Amino acid sequence: MNQFNPEFFILLEDKEMEMLVSSKDRDKFQPDLKAFLYAVHNLKGLRNLELDCGLEEWNPPDFTENEKGEILDNKGNLRGYRQIIPLPARPGEAQMGLSYDWFWSEFSYFLHCKKVWAYKNNTEFVVISSDKINIEDEWNLFWDKISSKNALKQSLDIFLNNKTLFKSQAKPWDSKDIPVISEDMAAYLIYYYEHGKSRKMHFKQTSIPKAVADLESLIKDNQYEKIKLINHNTIDSVQGGDFNLGSKNIRCAACGEIIPKKEGLKRLAVFFKDSDERPQSASDKDKLSRFCKRCIATVFLCPVKLTPETLTVRFKMPDEFSLSGRTIETELKKFVAQSLDVHAGSFISLHINESIDRKPLNQVLGAYHYSLWKMAVTFMPELFAQNFGVEVYPGEERFTLPRWALWFVSSLASWDNVFQYNCYGKKDFRPHFSQFLRLVSRKKIFQAFYVLISGNLINNFYAQTWKINALQEIWSGFEKILKEDDMPIPDYPKIAGFAGLLLPLAERVQSSQKQENERKRAVSKLLEEVDRPIQYAYTAARETGSPDFIFCQRPKNRYFYEKALEILKFAGEDIEQLQKEAKEKAEELAEKDPKNFQWMKDAEQKIFICPDQIARVTSALVCEGKNPPYENEADWRSFAYQVKLALWSMFPGHLGSKE
Numbered sequence: 001m002n003q004f005n006p007e008f009f010i011l012l013e014d015k016e017m018e019m020l021v022s023s024k025d026r027d028k029f030q031p032d033l034k035a036f037l038y039a040v041h042n043l044k045g046l047r048n049l050e051l052d053c054g055l056e057e058w059n060p061p062d063f064t065e066n067e068k069g070e071i072l073d074n075k076g077n078l079r080g081y082r083q084i085i086p087l088p089a090r091p092g093e094a095q096m097g098l099s100y101d102w103f104w105s106e107f108s109y110f111l112h113c114k115k116v117w118a119y120k121n122n123t124e125f126v127v128i129s130s131d132k133i134n135i136e137d138e139w140n141l142f143w144d145k146i147s148s149k150n151a152l153k154q155s156l157d158i159f160l161n162n163k164t165l166f167k168s169q170a171k172p173w174d175s176k177d178i179p180v181i182s183e184d185m186a187a188y189l190i191y192y193y194e195h196g197k198s199r200k201m202h203f204k205q206t207s208i209p210k211a212v213a214d215l216e217s218l219i220k221d222n223q224y225e226k227i228k229l230i231n232h233n234t235i236d237s238v239q240g241g242d243f244n245l246g247s248k249n250i251r252c253a254a255c256g257e258i259i260p261k262k263e264g265l266k267r268l269a270v271f272f273k274d275s276d277e278r279p280q281s282a283s284d285k286d287k288l289s290r291f292c293k294r295c296i297a298t299v300f301l302c303p304v305k306l307t308p309e310t311l312t313v314r315f316k317m318p319d320e321f322s323l324s325g326r327t328i329e330t331e332l333k334k335f336v337a338q339s340l341d342v343h344a345g346s347f348i349s350l351h352i353n354e355s356i357d358r359k360p361l362n363q364v365l366g367a368y369h370y371s372l373w374k375m376a377v378t379f380m381p382e383l384f385a386q387n388f389g390v391e392v393y394p395g396e397e398r399f400t401l402p403r404w405a406l407w408f409v410s411s412l413a414s415w416d417n418v419f420q421y422n423c424y425g426k427k428d429f430r431p432h433f434s435q436f437l438r439l440v441s442r443k444k445i446f447q448a449f450y451v452l453i454s455g456n457l458i459n460n461f462y463a464q465t466w467k468i469n470a471l472q473e474i475w476s477g478f479e480k481i482l483k484e485d486d487m488p489i490p491d492y493p494k495i496a497g498f499a500g501l502l503l504p505l506a507e508r509v510q511s512s513q514k515q516e517n518e519r520k521r522a523v524s525k526l527l528e529e530v531d532r533p534i535q536y537a538y539t540a541a542r543e544t545g546s547p548d549f550i551f552c553q554r555p556k557n558r559y560f561y562e563k564a565l566e567i568l569k570f571a572g573e574d575i576e577q578l579q580k581e582a583k584e585k586a587e588e589l590a591e592k593d594p595k596n597f598q599w600m601k602d603a604e605q606k607i608f609i610c611p612d613q614i615a616r617v618t619s620a621l622v623c624e625g626k627n628p629p630y631e632n633e634a635d636w637r638s639f640a641y642q643v644k645l646a647l648w649s650m651f652p653g654h655l656g657s658k659e
Contacts, residue, residue, distance in 0.1 A: 347635070469556050499563075512543060
C-alpha cells in the first residue's frame with residue numbers, strides 16, 4: 001500500500017471514502033480520519049466508523065502535485081487544487097496571540113463547512129479543494145461573518161457587559177480607531193453607544209455623538225474597510241530583516257508586517273492592561289506602537305478576551321492536524337453547558353466572580369491553583385479524560401494545567417459538594433483547601449486527600465456510605481489517566497499496592513477492639529509503624545492474636561486489592577497459588593464455623609496475608625534485585641509516609657472532628 005497523505009481526504013470520491021472507512025486499514029489513518037469526518041460533517045462515514053472494519057485492504061489513489069498547485073491522480077485526472085496563504089508572524093502579546101490562534105482556527109472551520117480542507121502549519125495556511133475556489137472571496141465572506149450582528153452579540157456584547165476598565169473611560173471607537181468591516185458592525189456600535197448596558201462606564205459620553213456621526217456616514221455612503229488577503233508578492237509579507245523602512249512605512253507592533261505609516265492604528269486600550277505610556281516629549285510622539293488593520297480587527301472581533309475578570313481556557317489536541325479537524329469543539333459540546341459565558345471553538349472563557357472579603361479568589365489562591373479549582377468545579381471529569389492539553393490564561397498570564405490534576409480534582413468535586421462554596425467560603429476550611437491544591441500540584445495525591453479528611457472538608461463518615469466504593473473508582477480511574485500521560489507520578493500504583501497489602505491487618509486490629517476510642521488508638525498506633533512494615537505486621541499479629549489476615553476483594557477496597565496482588569507478584573509471589581490456598585482455607589473455616597466464616601467462603605476473590613509476605617515485599621522494594629525502587633532511606637521514608645496517608649483514607653472516622 002502506498003503512503004497516502006491525510007490532507008488529501010477531501011479529494012476522495014464518495015465511493016473511495018466508503019471503501020476506506022470500511023477497510024481493515026482504516027486504523028492506520030487515525031486520528032486524522034475521524035477528525036476529517038467530523039470537520040466536514042460526514043455523518044454516514046462517522047456511523048460506519050463505529051461498525052466493525054471489513055477484511056479488504058484499501059488501495060488509495062496515488063496523488064501528485066504540479067508546479068501550478070494542481071493535484072492529479074495516477075491516471076492523470078485532475079482531482080483538486082492546493083492554494084497557500086503565507087501566515088503573518090504570531091504576535092507575542094497574550095491577547096493578540098490568542099486572537100491570532102482563534103482567527104485561523106475559525107477560518108479553517110469556515111472552509112471545512114464548505115467541503116474545503118484547510119489547516120495551519122508554522123508558516124502557511126494551506127487550502128485543498130476539489131474545485132478551484134476564489135480564496136479572496138472566501139476570505140471576505142469570513143470577515144463578513146465574524147463581524148455580523150449575531151457574531152458581535154456573542155462576542156463583543158458579552159465582553160463589554162462584563163468588563164471593568166483598568167484606568168479610565170475610553171474614547172468611543174469610530175473609523176479612525178478600528179476597521180469597520182460591515183454595516184452590521186457599524187450599526188451594532190451605534191446601538192451600543194446609545195443604548196448599551198455599560199456604555200456610560202466604558203466610554204466618554206461627550207465623544208459619543210461624534211463617533212455615532214462617523215459611523216452613520218459609513219452606512220450612508222456604504223464605505224467599509226476590506227481586510228486584505230495576505231499575498232506573497234507584496235512588501236507587507238516581508239517578516240524579518242533589519243533595514244530602513246523609510247519615512248512612509250512602519251512595522252505592525254504585533255505581527256511585524258510592513259504597513260504604510262498613515263494606516264497604522266493605535267492600541268485599543270480597553271482591551272489591554274499594558275496600554276501605551278504617555279510620551280515624555282513631543283519628539284517621542286511618533287514612537288508609540290501602531291498596528292495593522294488585520295491585527296486590530298482580529299482582537300476586536302475575537303470572542304475571547306483576556307481580562308482580570310475572566311479565566312480563558314484553550315483545549316488543545318497533541319496533533320495539530322486533528323486540531324484543525326475540529327475534533328475538540330465536537331467533544332466540548334458534549335460536556336460544556338450552554339450557560340457558559342463564551343464558547344468559541346476550542347476556547348472557553350469563564351467569569352471570575354468568587355471573592356473573599358472583597359478580594360478576588362484568584363488573588364487569594366494564586367492564579368495557578370485558582371485555575372485548577374475553577375476548571376475542576378466547572379467541568380465534569382469525563383471532559384478531562386479526553387486526550388486534550390489545557391492551556392489557561394488567567395488575565396494575561398499563561399500556563400498549562402496537567403490533565404491528570406484536572407481529572408483528579410474534578411472527580412473529587414463530583415464526589416463531594418464541599419468543592420463548590422464551602423472550600424473557600426468557610427474560614428476554617430480555607431487553609432486546608434489551599435494546602436490541598438498545593439499538594440495536588442506537587443503530585444502528593446494521597447497526602448492531599450488526607451488534608452481534606454483531617455481538615456473536615458469532607459465528612460469523615462463517608463466510609464459508611466456509597467462514597468467509599470466510589471472513591472475506589474476514583475483511585476482506579478486516576479491510574480488510567482496517569483498511564484495515558486506517561487505516568488507523571490510513577491510511585492502511585494506502588495503506594496496503593498503497599499497500602500492494600502497492609503490494609504487487612506489494620507482492619508483486623510480495628511475490629512478486634514470493642515470501644516470506639518480504643519479502635520482509634522489501636523489503628524493510629526499501628527499506622528505509625530508503616531515505615532517499619534515487618535514491625536507493623538508483628539504488632540498486628542500481637543494485637544489480634546492471629547498469624548495471618550484474610551483480604552477479600554469488595555467494592556470498598558477493589559483498587560487496593562488489585563494493586564496488592566500486583567505488588568505481591570512484583571516480589572515474586574505466585575498469585576494463583578495464594579488464591580487457591582485462600583479458597584481452601586476459607587472453605588475449611590466455613591465448614592467448622594459457618595456462622596462466623598461463611599462470608600469468607602462466599603467472597604469470590606481473596607488471599608491471606610502473613611508477616612512473611614510483607615517482609616518479602618519490603619525486601620523487594622528496598623534491597624533485593626537490581627536497582628530496588630526505594631534503596632535510598634529518604635526515598636523509602638517518603639514512600640512509606642504516602643502509604644500511611646493512603647491507608648488513612650480507609651479509616652476516615654478516626655480523623656478530624658465528629659461535628
